[in-house]
Amino acid sequence: MMSLNGTLHVHALRLIRRELGLPCDFRESVFGKYSDEFRLVDLETVALVGWDDELGIAHVEKWREREYREKWLSEFETKFAFPINFPTGFKIERGFREKLKTWQRLSYTKPYERKDVKCGGAQRYEKRAVAVIHELLSLTVEKMVEVDQLAHFRRDFAIEVNMRELLLRYPGIFYISTKGNAQTVFLREAYEKGGLVEPNPVYAVRRNMLELVLLGRRKTKQLLACDEFKEESNNVVCEVDGNGKRDGDWAIPFLESSEKN
Known part of the structure; x- marks a missing residue:
């Protein structure tokens, strides 16, 4: 649903199959079983057949609603904002808070909106890229994916940016862990004291x-x-x-x- 043309490369899904909690034979067991929802265009492309408006709501919207209700913040402050949790020892330079506040208020094309994503300038385009990655991580079992695997979704999700550089520019939202040659990005808000804030059954x-x-x-x-x-x-x-x-x-x-x- 985040793909602009409603299609995804099966190879990209296969790379993060475990992260999404999909079975090994998801082509047959998922696409084959739910043919009313998915259609294999060819061997390596799957298309979305149906559209459910209830599913087209990003995970971050739940947080925004809580901020609006519990903290009595205005819609102007929360409508396009993201939860920010900077790491311990993060140095805040002069003028940074104002820039962050401006960025939080900046409107953008949301992940499930099928609009011209390049309309509105570079800042809005980049913020949409942040939103798409945020949503994709929210859909995973452990709220993490290898950075190299994310790169395979760039074309389908229309986020033609350098993934690693983008993630590093937003340390309050994403955390990158390096182990050997592999780099894994975590959704910072999803973790607390070494575990998920909201564990799921898987x-x-x-x-x-x-x-x-x-x-x-x-x-x-x-x-x-x-x-x-x-x-x-x-x-x-x-x-x-x-x-x-x-x-x-x-x-x-x-x-x-x-x-x-």
Whole structure:
């Protein structure tokens, strides 16, 4: 629904299949089963057949509604705003707050609106790109995707920008983690104290499976340690002194005399 022409490349979906919680055979099990909603144009392109207005509401709209109701902020302040959570130690330079306030109020073409996205200038175009990535991350199980995988959605979502540079310009919205050669972008607002603020069923199952795997590893290490201890206990090593006697030879006469008595 975020695609301007209503189509997506299946290859791009396949790359983030796990992040979206899709099964391995999603082409058959999802597209085939819900043929009233999806249609395979060719082997690598899927088109949206139906349009549901209720589903065409971005996740951030829920936050905006809460801000409007609970904090008594005006619609002018919340209609196009995003939750901002800067990292600890983030340096705020002079004039930054005013620029941020202006950006928060800036209108843009929302992800599910099919309009000319390039109309309105570079700032609005970039803000729409931020909104699309924000929405895509919101749709994932763990609110994260590898940066390189996001690049495969640029044409379909009409966000022809350098993904990494864009994400780095908005540290209050996105967080990039680097592990080896892979960079993963997280939706900053979705996490608190190392876990999701609003866990979903798939996320909960994955966490439980991970805990079971880690528990199994710990128990395996404990069993190996016990086996090593038993093996060392069974292998008694006796040292021989210069007279050819071994440690423990003193006990043999004592035992023999005890048997005679």
